[in-house]
Amino acid sequence: MPERASRDSAASGPANTCDPAGIQSAPVFDIKRYAISDGPGIRMTIFLKGCPLSCRWCHNPEGISPAIQKMYTESKCIGCGECVDHCPEQACELTDEGITTDGKLCTACGLCAQVCPARASEMSGHYETVAELMKVIENERPFFDQSGGGVTFSGGEPLLYPEFLCAALDACGKLRIHRTVDTSGLVSEGKLLEVATRTDLFLYDLKLMDSKRHEQWTGAGNRRILKNLQALAATGAEIQLRIPLIKGVNTDEANIGATAVFIAALPGPEKTIRLLPYHDVAGSKAAKLGQRHDRGSMTEPAEADLERIVTQFASHGLIAAVGG
Ligand code: SF4
């Protein structure tokens, strides 16, 4: 489909360089403290909003759009009508099914969330400057220092905001804080390699080796993602490959075999491989965003599937572990 094809190629434009003095704020939708699965030690993971992919299994659907979004949880709503009274756009309506929001009228001003006494209405995403973020990061330094941890920039896709990301990575580097970047790989090669000069560890997602199936399940082909991974590996960067395992999508022997062949041929130091079994948690978040979640053929892999996949990687000389 033309739209999807252009999303794959949009990230393949000229090799722009990062200008840390450029845009220095970005939309953040979550900050996770004491994270232990996004790199070494105890970490702070910062989730930037906006992603060039839209994976059907995405655990964080609120991270796909770069826009600030309203989220509503019907089970928390006490029907007080405060949001209806305060919405300047008359976008909220109290119905038998709770609050409905007219997306065409809503400007994401956040007033409904401010007045909601039950936190049934919330806003996902707020803009944060590098300076503001660094204050939060610096508070956690004792945990990083004691555990060998640091900061992980995730998303969404943190490389959608290269100036912000480079400035934040530079600021962390000055404080000798370990820096991890979690990327989908669907970014410009130039920006990726610029970011690599400021990054200690990459978490790099590999989903499907067949580009058409990749497009079918994530909204974009994988040509740029695979090419970027080869270019990044050639720099000698430390890379952990993360493979979400979704039965009915990518756990078949053909895809795992092709993935293993590709990884085994990558240049640079040995890569760690983490297998991340799919869990069906996207539905409840999609409902909060007023979106429909179609699970389709996606199911959670069984223990036997995981054992077979680990064995298949081992047959290519690769060590793959289950979990982040
Ligand atoms: S975010 Fe603002 S415009 Fe949108 S529903 Fe809430 S109060 Fe109304």
Ligand code: SF4
């Ligand atoms: S303000 Fe909150 S609790 Fe009250 S009706 Fe609106 S969403 Fe429900």
